[in-house]
Amino acid sequence: MSLFTASLVPGLLLILVGLPLMLDLPAFKAAVKAFPRSAPVGYVVFGAASVWFLYNILHLSNADFGEYRNLLFVGFAVVAVLAYKCVPDFLGVRGAAALVLIGAGPFLQAAYMEYGHPARLFMVSFVYLAIALAIWLGAQPWRLRDFFGWLFARPLRSRSLGGLLFAYGLVLCAAAFNQR
Numbered sequence: 715m716s717l718f719t720a721s722l723v724p725g726l727l728l729i730l731v732g733l734p735l736m737l738d739l740p741a742f743k744a745a746v747k748a749f750p751r752s753a754p755v756g757y758v759v760f761g762a763a764s765v766w767f768l769y770n771i772l773h774l775s776n777a778d779f780g781e782y783r784n785l786l787f788v789g790f791a792v793v794a795v796l797a798y799k800c801v802p803d804f805l806g807v808r809g810a811a812a813l814v815l816i817g818a819g820p821f822l823q824a825a826y827m828e829y830g831h832p833a834r835l836f837m838v839s840f841v842y843l844a845i846a847l848a849i850w851l852g853a854q855p856w857r858l859r860d861f862f863g864w865l866f867a868r869p870l871r872s873r874s875l876g877g878l879l880f881a882y883g884l885v886l887c888a889a890a891f892n893q894r
Contacts (some may be wrong), residue, residue, distance in 0.1 A: 715820045715821070715822070715824045716824060717824045717825060717828055717831060717834055717837075717890075717893050718890050718891075718893055719824070719890075720820070720821045720824035720825060720837055721833070721834065721836070721837040721886050721887075721889050721890035722886070722890035722891075723821075724821070724837060724840055724841070724883075724886055725837075725878055725882075725883045725884070725885070725886030725887035725889075725890060726883065726887065727883070728840075728879045728880065728883030729879075729880055729883035729884065729887070730883075731876075731879055732876045732877065732878070732880030732881075732882075732883055733871050733876065733880055734876070734877055735873065735876025735877075735879065735880075736873055736876030736877045736880050737794075737876070738872065738873055738876075738881075739885075742780070743791030743866055743872065746866075747861060747862050747866060749806055749807075749858075749862075750804055750807050750855065750856075750858045750859040750862065751803070751804065751806075751859065752806055753802065753805070754776075755806045756802070756804070756805030756806035756807075756808075756809060757798070757805065758806075758809075759805075759806045759809035759810050759813065760794075760797065760798070760805045760808060760809030760812070762805065762809065762813065763809040763810075763812035763813045763816065764791075764794035764797075764809075764812075766813070766816050767778075767790065767794075767812065767816060767859045768790060768794070769793055770816065771783055771786050771787045771790055772787055774786070779821065781824050793815060795868060796859060803855075803856075804855035804856060804858075804859070807851055807855035807858050808852055810848075810854055811848040811849070811852035811855070812852065814844050814845065814847075814848035814850075815845060815848050815849070815852070818841050818844065818845050819849055821837065821838075821841045822838065822841055825837060825838050831865060831892075831893045833889035833892050833893055834889070834893065836882075836885055836886055837886055837889065840882070840886065844871075
């Protein structure tokens with residue numbers, strides 16, 4: 715992935731999330747509120763994270779326990795299947811956290827050793843913040859439900875967060891085009 719793409723993609727995602735929050739769209743707010751406890755969404759998001767993680771396990775090099783990849787694959791596949799049965803609550807939040815953690819690698823790799831582009835730090839800072847948030851929410855997924863309860867208690871809060879996300883998305887898009 716190029717540094718341009720690695721900066722543009724999170725910027726566009728932030729704009730796509732920030733704009734409906736800023737405009738206070740009721741359908742978007744309802745979907746966001748329902749996300750943490752939604753079983754169908756949880757199955758899709760956690761399933762995608764599981765498949766991506768198992769794909770990475772199958773492509774381990776020998777330096778990364780690659781000689782045990784089949785054993786690791788079976789073990790983690792069993793854990794993923796058991797997660798649907800044993801911890802079905804907040805499966806979507808856990809899956810989203812896993813997707814962020816797995817997906818952060820290509821973004822950080824795109825900015826690695828790119829010292830000639832100081833605007834890359836806007837993207838890298840966002841990715842590291844997303845990693846920290848994903849670790850925290852992966853361990854305590856109910857906190858996202860609580861945050862959404864607080865966020866949508868007053869319209870000004872969600873609009874302010876939406877404006878902040880939208881503005882930072884614009885900054886990331888501008889940084890992407892600045893690095894070309």
